[in-house]
Amino acid sequence: MNKSTRQISLSTLLLVAVISAALCFGVVALLTNIFERKQEARTTVMRVVEIDDNTTDPAVWGKNFPLQYDDYLKTADMVQTTYGGSEAIPQAPTDADPRDFVSRSKLERIPQLKQMWAGYAFSKDYREKRGHAFMLTDQLYTERQKVGQPGTCIHCHASTYVPMKELGDGDIMAGFEKLNTMPYMQAKDHVKHPVACIDCHEPETMALRITRPAFMEGIAAYKASQGIEDYDVNRDATRQEMRSYICGQCHVEYYFKGDKKRLTYPWAKGLTVDAAYEYYEEENFKDWTHAETEAPMLKAQHPEFELWSQGIHARAGVSCADCHMAYKRVGAMKISDHHIRSPLLNVNASCGTCHKADDKEMIARTEMIQARHQKLVEVALDSVIDLVNDINAAKKKGISAEKLKEAQQWQRKATFYVDYVEAENSSGFHAGQEAARILGESINYSRKGQNVLHQAAQD
């Protein structure tokens, strides 16, 4: 009896000891955590190297800002979303193209594009877009390079702030003009990194700043059209505007103006597709001549900034960074996520700040918009192809030069409009209704072109 009592008390004692130890463990873990958070809150930046206005290498900045740098490196991730992103396709590296993986070809997935761009470099190679980490290599090894691209392209495909300063002896405008006139293969020797910290940040204060001359000129032209004279973006823009303008330095519609191939954003009449088209008409600009119909064509680029500015999120004051670089907490600090990516891969942080619905619901809403958009894009692309085929047939049969020119003009316009939203990188999400309107207009222009041919056949 005595013995068994002692045994029970022994195991009870052991149990108490274990519980007490576990509690101690938990409390110390909590204590350590609180201690760490308090320390983190005390020193948000550890300055271990000096950074100045000539420090291009992001790894050097990364020593002072390791959290942001780690995220920045993740732009090498390739992730597919339902309507965007990119999938890694293995490729045997060659001397001509040392990449061991690439993204999928969009020309194979969207066969209309080849004929729509007949005679232009984009009909040779057009792929899913990858993250910022790939901007230099993908531009260097695209098949489009075989046509020979101007140095102007490097404006957005590399960290060019310091190279421009060096080429222009401290004047980025002069350096910009020098880069533009070089062939791409020569321009590339002046750059080392993809877009880097210094392209968006002022090294002393980390404040956002615009470093791209084409954006400075473009936004000033746009503001002038709004009645605001002498607009200097680095002086006059608010911080929240900067959180979109930074991205708008490159994610825009553009063209190479004149013999000097000066990079220009067609914003002097406004930021809409209609304003851009009107601008090109006045400039009498063409990117290329269509190989089948001989129409003078325009290639739309990727007007993410412009389309976003027509959407409901822009209207509500939501910037690019709010969704694509959503704030996140690391320990006691709150930082912008420098892993720039689709908000669909980071739904809670991106959308959840404003929208209280859960992640699944937010993805469902987005994909509903994108699915409808995709359908409209297909219809608009088919319409353009129908017009191209009809012009080809009419040319064979014989058609008056005047009527042919009229039909070619509709082809130019219909193509520019559908391309404007197809090449845009949000699958319609940035401004769903505006994208639908543009596609509707494109379909109508194709129809009008066919009407011209129809009438010509009857005359």
Added chain:
Amino acid sequence: MKKLTRPRLTTVLLIVIAILIGGLVGIGTFTFGYAQGASYLKSDSQSCANCHVMQGHFDAWLKSSHGKFAGCNDCHAPHDGVASKYYCKARNGFFHSLAFTTGDFEENLRITDYNRRVTEQACRNCHQDLVHQIDINAIGELQNDKTERLESNACIRCHSSVGHDT
């Protein structure tokens, strides 16, 4: 080496346990002090922002319509008794500590069902006169079971940002 006899083993174990428990009390007391634990027993809203994750909520609350009239506890703690108020504070305190220690939580923060019910009741604590008739009009005679009116006629279904953003 002399073999320990059973009574002596028990004594050693008792001492070990005493040390462990004493240690726990010591570490616990220090942690409580270091984490400004006493501040959580009162109703000062500033103490909710002891923890960095709540700073944004605190800043927004300061500027909100409720910022001048109601503190965190007025909306986020029960009003039907001291016991349930401190149960709520203890429960949330435990789960917050657990979440922050393990790092297993996601931002944006989402309110749990338990806390949603607390907040919903808190709205009615101040605005009962206003919403009593709305409840009756919307769902008929009030049932003893409050679940139905909380689900179907919740204040924070429409006024979800009140107290923080607006």
